[in-house]
Amino acid sequence: xxxxxxxxxxxxxxxxxxxxxxxxxxxxxxxxxxxxxxxxxxxxxxxxxxxxxxxxxxxxxxxxxxxxxxxxxxxxxxxxxxxxxxxxxxxxxxxxxxxxxxxxxxxxxxxxxxxxxxxx
Amino acid sequence: xxxxxxxxxxxxxxxxxxxxxxxxxxxxxxxxxxxxxxxxxxxxxxxxxxxxxxxxxxxxxxxxxxxxxxxxxxxxxxxxxxxxxxxxxxxxxxxxxxxxxxxxxxx
Numbered sequence: 001x002x003x004x005x006x007x008x009x010x011x012x013x014x015x016x017x018x019x020x021x022x023x024x025x026x027x028x029x030x031x032x033x034x035x036x037x038x039x040x041x042x043x044x045x046x047x048x049x050x051x052x053x054x055x056x057x058x059x060x061x062x063x064x065x066x067x068x069x070x071x072x073x074x075x076x077x078x079x080x081x082x083x084x085x086x087x088x089x090x091x092x093x094x095x096x097x098x099x100x101x102x103x104x105x106x107x108x109x110x111x112x113x114x115x116x117x118x119x120x
Numbered sequence: 121x122x123x124x125x126x127x128x129x130x131x132x133x134x135x136x137x138x139x140x141x142x143x144x145x146x147x148x149x150x151x152x153x154x155x156x157x158x159x160x161x162x163x164x165x166x167x168x169x170x171x172x173x174x175x176x177x178x179x180x181x182x183x184x185x186x187x188x189x190x191x192x193x194x195x196x197x198x199x200x201x202x203x204x205x206x207x208x209x210x211x212x213x214x215x216x217x218x219x220x221x222x223x224x225x226x227x
Contacts (some may be wrong), residue, residue, distance in 0.1 A: 035216075037164075044207065044218060044219070044220045044221045045156075045158075045164065045207055045209075045218040045221070046218070047215050047216050047217065047218065050214065050216075059214045059215070061215055095163055095164070100169075103170070104151065104152050104154075104169060104170045104211055105152075105211040105216070106154045106166055106169040106170075106209075106211060107154070107156075107164075107166065107209070108165075108166040108169075108175065109163075109165075109166075110163035110164050110165070111163060112162075112163055113163055
Protein backbone atom coordinates (compact mmCIF):
# COMPACT_ATOMS: atom_id res chain seq x y z
CA UNK A 1 0.00 0.00 0.00
CA UNK A 2 1.29 3.43 -0.96
CA UNK A 3 1.52 5.53 2.19
CA UNK A 4 2.81 8.91 3.31
CA UNK A 5 3.05 9.77 6.99
CA UNK A 6 3.95 13.27 8.17
CA UNK A 7 5.39 14.14 11.56
CA UNK A 8 7.10 16.98 13.35
CA UNK A 9 4.27 19.46 13.71
CA UNK A 10 3.54 21.30 16.93
CA UNK A 11 3.34 24.64 18.68
CA UNK A 12 6.16 27.10 18.05
CA UNK A 13 6.67 30.76 18.86
CA UNK A 14 6.90 33.41 16.14
CA UNK A 15 10.44 33.52 14.82
CA UNK A 16 11.04 29.92 15.79
CA UNK A 17 11.91 26.88 13.71
CA UNK A 18 10.42 23.47 13.06
CA UNK A 19 11.34 20.51 10.87
CA UNK A 20 8.64 18.41 9.29
CA UNK A 21 9.21 14.89 8.04
CA UNK A 22 7.27 12.71 5.63
CA UNK A 23 7.93 8.97 5.63
CA UNK A 24 7.07 7.19 2.40
CA UNK A 25 6.35 3.50 1.88
CA UNK A 26 4.85 1.17 -0.69
CA UNK A 27 6.48 2.73 -3.76
CA UNK A 28 9.89 3.57 -5.18
CA UNK A 29 10.37 6.91 -3.43
CA UNK A 30 13.47 7.84 -5.41
CA UNK A 31 11.47 7.84 -8.67
CA UNK A 32 9.01 10.55 -7.71
CA UNK A 33 8.95 14.28 -7.20
CA UNK A 34 7.44 15.27 -3.87
CA UNK A 35 5.56 18.30 -2.64
CA UNK A 36 4.43 20.10 0.51
CA UNK A 37 0.97 21.68 0.50
CA UNK A 38 -0.55 23.51 3.44
CA UNK A 39 -4.02 24.46 4.59
CA UNK A 40 -4.62 27.21 7.12
CA UNK A 41 -7.55 26.61 9.49
CA UNK A 42 -10.81 26.94 7.59
CA UNK A 43 -9.01 27.95 4.39
CA UNK A 44 -8.11 26.40 1.05
CA UNK A 45 -5.06 24.55 -0.18
CA UNK A 46 -1.78 26.38 -0.79
CA UNK A 47 1.16 24.75 -2.57
CA UNK A 48 4.36 25.36 -0.57
CA UNK A 49 7.31 23.59 -2.18
CA UNK A 50 8.40 20.81 -4.52
CA UNK A 51 11.53 18.76 -5.03
CA UNK A 52 12.40 16.51 -7.95
CA UNK A 53 13.33 12.87 -7.56
CA UNK A 54 17.08 13.52 -7.44
CA UNK A 55 16.79 16.91 -5.71
CA UNK A 56 17.98 18.62 -8.89
CA UNK A 57 14.94 20.89 -9.10
CA UNK A 58 13.50 22.70 -6.11
CA UNK A 59 10.74 25.30 -6.07
CA UNK A 60 9.09 27.41 -3.38
CA UNK A 61 6.01 29.56 -3.05
CA UNK A 62 6.88 33.23 -2.73
CA UNK A 63 5.28 33.22 0.73
CA UNK A 64 7.95 30.87 2.13
CA UNK A 65 10.97 31.55 -0.09
CA UNK A 66 14.07 32.27 1.97
CA UNK A 67 12.53 30.84 5.14
CA UNK A 68 11.67 27.22 4.27
CA UNK A 69 13.97 24.54 2.87
CA UNK A 70 12.75 21.33 1.28
CA UNK A 71 15.00 18.28 1.14
CA UNK A 72 14.82 14.52 0.79
CA UNK A 73 16.81 11.42 1.67
CA UNK A 74 16.09 8.72 -0.90
CA UNK A 75 18.00 6.14 1.14
CA UNK A 76 15.60 6.72 4.02
CA UNK A 77 12.47 7.20 1.85
CA UNK A 78 11.92 10.50 3.57
CA UNK A 79 10.96 14.07 2.68
CA UNK A 80 11.65 17.06 4.90
CA UNK A 81 10.62 20.68 5.30
CA UNK A 82 12.84 22.89 7.44
CA UNK A 83 10.82 25.92 8.48
CA UNK A 84 12.63 28.93 9.94
CA UNK A 85 11.52 32.43 10.93
CA UNK A 86 7.99 31.16 11.40
CA UNK A 87 5.10 33.59 11.36
CA UNK A 88 1.52 33.39 12.59
CA UNK A 89 0.37 33.10 8.98
CA UNK A 90 2.34 29.85 8.63
CA UNK A 91 -0.16 28.18 10.98
CA UNK A 92 -1.65 25.35 8.97
CA UNK A 93 -1.93 21.64 8.42
CA UNK A 94 1.02 20.62 6.26
CA UNK A 95 0.54 17.76 3.82
CA UNK A 96 3.15 15.94 1.82
CA UNK A 97 2.04 14.63 -1.54
CA UNK A 98 3.59 12.44 -4.21
CA UNK A 99 3.72 13.98 -7.65
CA UNK A 100 3.15 11.80 -10.66
CA UNK A 101 4.93 13.29 -13.65
CA UNK A 102 3.68 12.12 -17.02
CA UNK A 103 2.48 14.43 -19.77
CA UNK A 104 0.63 16.17 -16.96
CA UNK A 105 1.43 16.20 -13.27
CA UNK A 106 -0.85 15.46 -10.36
CA UNK A 107 -0.64 14.87 -6.60
CA UNK A 108 -1.56 11.40 -5.36
CA UNK A 109 -1.55 10.22 -2.68
CA UNK A 110 -1.42 12.73 0.15
CA UNK A 111 -0.38 12.12 3.73
CA UNK A 112 -2.76 12.69 6.64
CA UNK A 113 -1.14 16.02 7.49
CA UNK A 114 0.64 17.49 10.49
CA UNK A 115 -0.51 20.64 12.27
CA UNK A 116 1.86 23.54 12.77
CA UNK A 117 0.72 26.29 15.11
CA UNK A 118 2.73 29.49 15.35
CA UNK A 119 1.69 31.46 18.40
CA UNK A 120 3.20 33.18 21.40
CA UNK B 121 1.58 33.26 -11.78
CA UNK B 122 -1.58 31.53 -12.98
CA UNK B 123 -4.67 32.16 -10.86
CA UNK B 124 -7.50 29.65 -10.53
CA UNK B 125 -11.05 30.75 -9.77
CA UNK B 126 -13.81 28.32 -8.85
CA UNK B 127 -17.53 28.93 -8.86
CA UNK B 128 -19.64 28.72 -6.93
CA UNK B 129 -17.82 28.93 -3.59
CA UNK B 130 -20.59 26.91 -1.99
CA UNK B 131 -23.48 24.90 -3.26
CA UNK B 132 -26.49 23.22 -1.66
CA UNK B 133 -27.89 20.16 -3.38
CA UNK B 134 -29.87 17.02 -2.71
CA UNK B 135 -29.04 13.36 -3.06
CA UNK B 136 -29.64 12.38 -6.66
CA UNK B 137 -29.05 15.86 -8.07
CA UNK B 138 -26.70 16.57 -10.97
CA UNK B 139 -24.09 19.10 -9.91
CA UNK B 140 -21.55 21.10 -11.89
CA UNK B 141 -18.59 23.04 -10.48
CA UNK B 142 -16.64 25.44 -12.67
CA UNK B 143 -12.94 26.33 -12.59
CA UNK B 144 -11.41 29.12 -14.64
CA UNK B 145 -7.70 29.74 -15.21
CA UNK B 146 -6.25 33.23 -15.66
CA UNK B 147 -4.50 32.04 -18.82
CA UNK B 148 -4.63 28.99 -21.03
CA UNK B 149 -3.44 25.83 -19.31
CA UNK B 150 -4.37 23.35 -22.08
CA UNK B 151 -5.62 20.26 -20.19
CA UNK B 152 -3.24 20.64 -17.22
CA UNK B 153 -6.08 20.61 -14.71
CA UNK B 154 -6.75 18.30 -11.78
CA UNK B 155 -9.68 17.97 -9.38
CA UNK B 156 -9.48 16.90 -5.72
CA UNK B 157 -12.11 16.08 -3.10
CA UNK B 158 -11.57 16.85 0.56
CA UNK B 159 -13.76 15.77 3.44
CA UNK B 160 -13.56 17.46 6.87
CA UNK B 161 -10.43 16.48 8.79
CA UNK B 162 -9.10 14.41 5.91
CA UNK B 163 -6.42 14.82 3.27
CA UNK B 164 -7.41 15.75 -0.29
CA UNK B 165 -8.06 12.89 -2.67
CA UNK B 166 -7.41 12.96 -6.42
CA UNK B 167 -10.57 12.55 -8.50
CA UNK B 168 -9.74 13.71 -12.01
CA UNK B 169 -6.42 14.41 -13.72
CA UNK B 170 -5.63 15.92 -17.12
CA UNK B 171 -9.03 17.62 -17.09
CA UNK B 172 -11.06 14.52 -17.90
CA UNK B 173 -9.25 11.34 -16.83
CA UNK B 174 -10.89 9.52 -13.94
CA UNK B 175 -8.48 8.38 -11.24
CA UNK B 176 -8.58 4.65 -10.56
CA UNK B 177 -11.21 3.74 -7.99
CA UNK B 178 -13.22 6.93 -8.37
CA UNK B 179 -16.92 6.33 -9.16
CA UNK B 180 -18.00 6.95 -12.73
CA UNK B 181 -20.60 9.51 -11.61
CA UNK B 182 -17.67 11.95 -11.47
CA UNK B 183 -16.55 13.46 -14.75
CA UNK B 184 -14.42 16.37 -15.88
CA UNK B 185 -14.29 18.40 -19.03
CA UNK B 186 -12.75 21.50 -20.55
CA UNK B 187 -9.50 22.82 -21.92
CA UNK B 188 -7.76 26.15 -22.25
CA UNK B 189 -9.17 28.33 -19.48
CA UNK B 190 -12.57 26.85 -18.63
CA UNK B 191 -13.17 23.54 -16.89
CA UNK B 192 -16.03 21.73 -15.18
CA UNK B 193 -16.42 18.94 -12.67
CA UNK B 194 -19.76 17.17 -12.88
CA UNK B 195 -21.32 14.73 -10.44
CA UNK B 196 -24.13 13.01 -12.32
CA UNK B 197 -26.16 11.81 -9.33
CA UNK B 198 -25.10 13.01 -5.90
CA UNK B 199 -24.54 10.40 -3.24
CA UNK B 200 -24.37 11.08 0.52
CA UNK B 201 -20.62 10.49 0.55
CA UNK B 202 -20.05 13.21 -2.10
CA UNK B 203 -20.76 16.09 0.25
CA UNK B 204 -17.31 17.59 0.61
CA UNK B 205 -15.13 20.43 -0.64
CA UNK B 206 -13.76 20.26 -4.18
CA UNK B 207 -10.60 21.94 -5.44
CA UNK B 208 -9.21 22.39 -8.91
CA UNK B 209 -5.46 22.70 -9.46
CA UNK B 210 -3.44 23.71 -12.49
CA UNK B 211 -0.24 21.83 -13.22
CA UNK B 212 0.74 23.81 -16.33
CA UNK B 213 3.39 25.79 -14.50
CA UNK B 214 4.95 26.25 -11.06
CA UNK B 215 3.44 27.26 -8.68
CA UNK B 216 0.67 24.73 -9.16
CA UNK B 217 -2.10 26.95 -7.85
CA UNK B 218 -5.34 25.61 -6.42
CA UNK B 219 -8.75 27.15 -6.76
CA UNK B 220 -10.32 28.50 -3.58
CA UNK B 221 -12.58 25.48 -3.24
CA UNK B 222 -16.28 24.71 -3.63
CA UNK B 223 -18.09 23.42 -0.58
CA UNK B 224 -20.91 21.07 -1.50
CA UNK B 225 -23.53 20.88 1.21
CA UNK B 226 -26.71 18.92 1.73
CA UNK B 227 -29.91 20.83 1.00
